[in-house]
Amino acid sequence: MEIIFEPWPWYVSGPMIALVMFLLIFMGKKFGMSSNLETMCSMCGAGKSTSYFNVDWKGSRWNLTVMLGAAIGGFIAAHFLSINEEVEIAANTIENLQELGFHSAGNAYLPERLYSLEALTQPGPLLILLIGGLLIGFGARYAAGCTSGHAISGLSNLQLPSLIAVIGFFIGGLVMIHLLFPLIF
Amino acid sequence: MKRTAGYLLIGIFFGVVMYKSEAASWFRIYEMFHFDAFHMYGIIGSALFLGVIGVQLIKRSNARSFFGEPIKIAPKERGFKNYFFGGIIFGLGWALAGACPGPIYTLIGAGYVSILVVLIGALGGAFLYGLLRKYLPH
Numbered sequence: 472m473e474i475i476f477e478p479w480p481w482y483v484s485g486p487m488i489a490l491v492m493f494l495l496i497f498m499g500k501k502f503g504m505s506s507n508l509e510t511m512c513s514m515c516g517a518g519k520s521t522s523y524f525n526v527d528w529k530g531s532r533w534n535l536t537v538m539l540g541a542a543i544g545g546f547i548a549a550h551f552l553s554i555n556e557e558v559e560i561a562a563n564t565i566e567n568l569q570e571l572g573f574h575s576a577g578n579a580y581l582p583e584r585l586y587s588l589e590a591l592t593q594p595g596p597l598l599i600l601l602i603g604g605l606l607i608g609f610g611a612r613y614a615a616g617c618t619s620g621h622a623i624s625g626l627s628n629l630q631l632p633s634l635i636a637v638i639g640f641f642i643g644g645l646v647m648i649h650l651l652f653p654l655i656f
Numbered sequence: 657m658k659r660t661a662g663y664l665l666i667g668i669f670f671g672v673v674m675y676k677s678e679a680a681s682w683f684r685i686y687e688m689f690h691f692d693a694f695h696m697y698g699i700i701g702s703a704l705f706l707g708v709i710g711v712q713l714i715k716r717s718n719a720r721s722f723f724g725e726p727i728k729i730a731p732k733e734r735g736f737k738n739y740f741f742g743g744i745i746f747g748l749g750w751a752l753a754g755a756c757p758g759p760i761y762t763l764i765g766a767g768y769v770s771i772l773v774v775l776i777g778a779l780g781g782a783f784l785y786g787l788l789r790k791y792l793p794h
Contacts, residue, residue, distance in 0.1 A: 488677075495666060511782075540668040544675065558681045609746075611782070621743075623707060628731070632734065635736060
């Protein structure tokens, strides 16, 4: 039982993600988390600004329910299924991050420099989180899918568009971390 | 009602997996883009390995959903520019905020208040895409 409270290894987590996709397929739906962003825009009346959001969002309520579940799952996992929040990343990575000024590397789940309550009162980290979110939302809808919709669902169905999107994800990620991080941090 | 409970349970399971696998950790995403550990590649790779086999089996059989309906797995629309450019933009954000949409919801539940800023940004980004859609190459 104790093993549940430790971080789960990849060979347990990966198959469980595949299981989530299969369960949704057998529910007659598909696994894709970013379309919820669009649904929430429609719910909030974004259809008044552009017809793109003028859709019957009630047909997507099932996915909002999955989303709500994902939040509840996060609550359960963080509060009842974990002993500590440390993420044991590679020694190399810790060293790299220390140099960039991320002193919580290896001792936290999220970097304090960006995600602590204290950081929330500073304009710099706040702007970084906001811009990060903007890029995520814009990119995910432009590419018509995110990690779940393309890297898992789409590639599982051997879809070329998903491969193109995933290559894009990696180009963007590598550019951000290797070229832009030294400028931002 | 039964279906709704099903979606909720699947979501809860997904959220627990995202948190416990540390796929929702900013540090794991950074580490992945530094190629310093196998962890994230193992997660995505093993999910895909089983995913490809399972989806092919489902497509080749006459599998029906839990409710007896035929299963349809729709192909993605053809295209290049929107997938490529959209993908790059998403990747930039994924690496910066260290979370993709699934983990954003999970981290809200886990109690990280700041992730709400990322969610607000993501909603703004999706809205902006809706506005600019007709001017973008697809």
